[in-house]
Amino acid sequence: MTDENTEPKTASTEPTVPDWLLPNRAYDVLKWLALIVLPAIGVLVQTLGPVWGWTWADPAATTINAVDLTIGVVIGASTLKAYATKH
Numbered sequence: 001m002t003d004e005n006t007e008p009k010t011a012s013t014e015p016t017v018p019d020w021l022l023p024n025r026a027y028d029v030l031k032w033l034a035l036i037v038l039p040a041i042g043v044l045v046q047t048l049g050p051v052w053g054w055t056w057a058d059p060a061a062t063t064i065n066a067v068d069l070t071i072g073v074v075i076g077a078s079t080l081k082a083y084a085t086k087h
Helices: 024-052 057-086
Strands: none
Touching: 024 057
8 A cells, every 4th residue: 555645636626717707898888888878777767657657667667777786786896806906
């Protein structure tokens, strides 16, 4: 018997994680959606809903705002991760 480890030696199996969570183009598009487009659509739906008798306006505006918040969290996390790797 020997004291040698009989398991095969392999390269590191840890995956490499990029410094950012989103590519630059995706980040820019999602930021534009989260800061301008989705809030504007949410306000438009919620404002015009009562005027036009849309019974679905409040649930639709709430859904739009929830999607907007989720996108904001993702781009915020990407920004924090990129900042943390640079400093």
